[in-house]
Amino acid sequence: MTPSFLPEPFARAFHQRNIRPAPWLKLDVAKTIIFDLGGVLVHLDWDRVCGALETLSTRGAGAVRAELVNGPIVSESMRGDFGAREFQQRLCDRLEIEISYEAFVEIWNGLLRPNQEIVPLVEGLKPGHKLVLASNTDRIHFSYSFEHFPVLHQFDRHFLSYEMGLLKPETAFFDHVLKALNAAPGDCVFIDDRSDNVEAARGVGITSFRFEGVERLQSDLKQFL
Numbered sequence: 001m002t003p004s005f006l007p008e009p010f011a012r013a014f015h016q017r018n019i020r021p022a023p024w025l026k027l028d029v030a031k032t033i034i035f036d037l038g039g040v041l042v043h044l045d046w047d048r049v050c051g052a053l054e055t056l057s058t059r060g061a062g063a064v065r066a067e068l069v070n071g072p073i074v075s076e077s078m079r080g081d082f083g084a085r086e087f088q089q090r091l092c093d094r095l096e097i098e099i100s101y102e103a104f105v106e107i108w109n110g111l112l113r114p115n116q117e118i119v120p121l122v123e124g125l126k127p128g129h130k131l132v133l134a135s136n137t138d139r140i141h142f143s144y145s146f147e148h149f150p151v152l153h154q155f156d157r158h159f160l161s162y163e164m165g166l167l168k169p170e171t172a173f174f175d176h177v178l179k180a181l182n183a184a185p186g187d188c189v190f191i192d193d194r195s196d197n198v199e200a201a202r203g204v205g206i207t208s209f210r211f212e213g214v215e216r217l218q219s220d221l222k223q224f225l
Helices: 008-016 046-054 061-068 072-078 084-095 101-109 116-128 139-148 150-154 171-181 195-203 214-221
Strands: 032-035 042-044 112-114 130-135 157-160 188-192 207-210
Touching (some): 046 061, 072 084, 084 139, 101 139, 112 139, 116 130, 116 150, 139 150, 157 171, 171 188, 171 195, 207 214
Parallel strands (some): 032 130, 032 188
């Protein structure tokens, strides 16, 4: 049975997906909820993308994975140092891969898979909070994500590393977000799958949780929502 005191959109979202909302939800404490993208709102399948590029590369599997999982070229792309096509060329040159841009984009976007479990939670938070996305991402991945994962349309603001020229866990990243939102750290909650990003957000005064699954997140949020 869905508790009667929940706002209708929240109750409906949970009921339709057979997720039982906890009776502690209070939608009037933290005003702004800041979500990471990869590893939280969408799943990351590194085995899939690494495996696909390993078969095309003359370098070993370990070298390919080290380059792809936040290696220097990937990080520079997420910081916006160069565009999508230059990113593809630089990365493929480093991995000794000959592949078209279109084929690379298809493989690169194979990293992203929907996280359907988190959708009702996001939908339920929407009526009472400002929802914000703050992500280390690149042009290719965000374009694909916005087109294929409707949960992103629930968010009021998108703070994207390649547009900001900043990367988590840099303090300046979080300072930029807070200033742009005109929000006090104490009015925000931040959710990310990486412990270094969580600790950095805590360092500027934002209550932060490491994402380890929807049920655990619900348990964490009960202290503030």
